[in-house]
Amino acid sequence: METTQQRLLKNAERLMAEKGIAATSVREITDAADANVAAVNYYFGSKTELLYELLKIRFIQLDTALLEKVSVVEAATKGKAFGVGDLSSAYFDTLIEQAFNAQTGQLHPFVLLIERASSEQETVLARAQDLSLPGINRLKDLLVAAINLEDGDKLNFPVLLDLMFRTAITAISTNSAKSETQTLMPAIREFMIGGVEKYMARIVAE
Numbered sequence: 776m777e778t779t780q781q782r783l784l785k786n787a788e789r790l791m792a793e794k795g796i797a798a799t800s801v802r803e804i805t806d807a808a809d810a811n812v813a814a815v816n817y818y819f820g821s822k823t824e825l826l827y828e829l830l831k832i833r834f835i836q837l838d839t840a841l842l843e844k845v846s847v848v849e850a851a852t853k854g855k856a857f858g859v860g861d862l863s864s865a866y867f868d869t870l871i872e873q874a875f876n877a878q879t880g881q882l883h884p885f886v887l888l889i890e891r892a893s894s895e896q897e898t899v900l901a902r903a904q905d906l907s908l909p910g911i912n913r914l915k916d917l918l919v920a921a922i923n924l925e926d927g928d929k930l931n932f933p934v935l936l937d938l939m940f941r942t943a944i945t946a947i948s949t950n951s952a953k954s955e956t957q958t959l960m961p962a963i964r965e966f967m968i969g970g971v972e973k974y975m976a977r978i979v980a981e
Contacts, residue, residue: 780818782808784829787822792887796826796895823899830892830903833885841869841910845917859921863939863971866914867964870943886947893941904940911936922979929978935971942967 777785786807790799801815801822808814819825844865851861874886892900915936919927946963 779808779810779814783810783814783818783825784832787825788829788884788888791826791891792884796888796891823896826892826896827899827903829885829888830900831906833888834903834906835908837869837873838906838908838910840873841866842913843910844869845910845913849917859918859972859975860968862914862917862921863968864964866939867943867946867967870940871947871960874947882947886944889944890948905933918975922975924978929981930975935974939967939971942970 783804787799787804790803790807799822802812804822804825805812805814811817815822815825819828845862848861848865852858874883875881889900915927915930915932918932918935919930924930942963946960946967949959949963
């Protein structure tokens with residue numbers, strides 16, 4: 776049985792994804808969750824903090840899935856050098872797999888919510904996205920190791936990760952599980968992987 780807090784998060788995600796963050800009122804969220812109007816403040820402190828908690832949960836889920844995917848890449852190499860393409864594709868594929876409901880083929884609301892947050896609540900999105908998480912940190916370490924980079928800061932990983940993330944989200948939004956756009960997904964995937972490989976090669980050459 777869902778708790779009040781879980782109902783608030785689930786309905787807030789759905790409503791904010793559909794209508795927009797600013798356009799969704801606290802009352803709408805509590806009504807949909809069958810909760811008292813004061814419940815958002817009681818459990819989260821404010822609508823903004825509810826959004827942060829929701830994004831944080833989703834990014835942690837993504838990170839857990841990414842760590843599993845990266846571990847598969849590591850196991851497959853069996854001690855050999857990691858490929859930049861393999862690592863960047865692991866990130867892309869993780870987002871794709873998390874973005875769609877495998878049973879219905881429908882886009883998960885959190886993808887739309889992220890798009891909304893990027894334009895309406897960028898600071899909150901950054902707070903949730905910038906958490907130090909095992910999967911993201913492991914991805915960074917392996918990318919640095921893949922090109923034998925002594926100074927990891929030269930990679931400018933936050934910018935690279937943001938570009939990879941936005942490219943994947945664009946691919947997901949463009950695809951939207953519609954048959955007429957299915958062919959775009961692999962094309963955008965290859966575009967992103969190729970771009971990361973070129974960027975990394977440039978870092979090495981500098």
